[in-house]
Amino acid sequence: MTAPEVQASPADRHLLAPILAHGEPGHASAGEVALRHWTRPGRSGRRGTRVREEVTYADLARRVTATASALAAGGLAPGDRTLFSVRPRPEGVVLAFGVVRAGGTVVFVDPGSTPELFAARVRAAGPSLATTESLLYAVSRGPLRRLARSRGLLLPDYAGLPVRHVHAGPWLPGVPRGSRSARSLAATAPTSSTLPSLDPDREALTVFTSGTTAQPKAVVHTAGSLLAGTDLLRDVFALAPGDVVHTDQMLLGVPALLAGATWSVPADPPSRDVQTFARQLDGAAGTYLVPADVTTLLDAIEAGHVAASGPRTALVGGAPVTRALLERATHVLPGTRWVAVYGMTEILPVAVVEAQDKLAHDGDGDGDLVGRPLPGTVARLDPVDDPGQGGPQVGELVLSGPSLMAGYLHDLDTPARGAGPRAAAHRTGDLARIDADGRVVLVGRTRDMIIRGTTNIYPGLFEPRVAALDGVGEAVLVGLPQVDGDERVALIVTSASPARGASTTSAPDAGAGVHLDPHHPLVDHVRARLPAVLDHDALPDVVLHADRIPLAGRSRKPDRAALARAAAQRIDAAGGMTWRTASG
Incomplete structure (x- = not known):
């Protein structure tokens, strides 16, 4: 007699469900390190770099639930949106997860945008809460504002936003009166019974991508679509408990947490301090780099500034990954598995391709091989208006799958919040063909983008x-x-x-x-x-x-x-x- 099949609960498709489960009493991962945050190196170089903070899965779950409870008690209701300008260090990760656990939506708004565009995006999001680095409050007012302006940053007046405030980091001049400390929220007594159930179809993340001041364009993801995408990345990394992923990117650190592995958070991104970043890659199971970061890393290795020891797997994406770059990477770090990732904010990841497969492809003249769509992702080609663009086998790439966004903010908020249509597919604007092996090959774009x-x-x-x-x-x-x-x-x-x-x-x-x-x-x-x-x-x-x-x-x-x-x-x-x- 066959044992009855266990039906998965809808809550299991929520981003936080597997992460919080690792921290439950008695779970094998409860005492393992979930987050490891590094300090900047001192004058002594490598010996001056140390672990600033480690957070176990049990403590992560407790802090997230405590933060969510405190936010809910402070007025954050399911469906509310929260402006988010906090770096992905442990305090920021806990705060972001806390917002989502309380049923809210994390809204990333770039503080470096123009004041007019920032204001338009705030209006479009309609937030009830702002979670902000203390330093951003300090440099957006008073004498420090002039310093930021001299560095090319025309920051908005965060403290003047007519919403409730939570600040991350120590209190600094400029933090608005009544702002609550993220650290104090995480230290409150957690009360999960007062929190909403984990709904995978609830909005969890909004990211502004483009648009005008009249209609800012923002991608909205649910907790379910985020889990689907990050779970695919976990599979690409082939992560297991005990592994370490070293990255400053939140959506690439989450796969480590899904696997019960350790997310190692650098003090600075590789673009700012590649030498320290590279030293901390030694022994790591994986990392994520944009092509420009790969170039900087390889330059440092070839110059002898860091040892030629890389992670087990390096995912490269965020921009076209050329054959020339992969040829150099595999030559300098042959022991690392190099994987090119293709995706976009609307649906990530879409496809991956191993370095050796891309290097064996016919070449850039035959298009850019980005790989076979990942499990659950469906790709089709739609005819283009201009039949001369690429020939009869070329069309605009249209994608769908479980990691697809819910839609764009201006559509979902029309005519009323949450009443808009859900996205069924995404037209990428990429011209592509699909080869005999089912692999996607990009050949151009239908619209301008840099x-x-x-x-x-x-x-x-x-x-x-x-x-x-x-x-x-x-x-x-x-x-x-x-x-x-x-x-x-x-x-x-x-x-x-x-x-x-x-x-x-x-x-x-x-x-x-x-x-x-x-x-x-x-x-x-x-x-x-x-x-x-x-x-x-x-x-x-x-x-x-x-x-x-x-x-x-x-x-x-x-x-x-x-x-x-x-x-x-x-x-x-x-x-x-x-x-x-x-x-x-």
């Missing part, structure tokens, strides 16, 4: 703001692909004609003969004003003045490909011209 680091930059959002500056006729943002798959951002501007707003654009000519000048007087004028009109993460690496903007196609749109080629040639010819970093 990917730098972990940031998607939509030119159409920012170009009108630059074009509105005094003295500017037109403005075009283009991406310049780098060998590691990352993109640099070039802003190309023209001078306004005597009749303000008149176009300086020439007839279609494929960009031949466009003159780009990095020393034109308008360049310095524009560069000085960019922090006030662009998101911090969208600031260009270089600004160039063009005598005209070439057009292409029957639609007579700016020829971005020609401008990108001209900009790359101009920079190469300049030799000593250095990139202006996005951090200003």
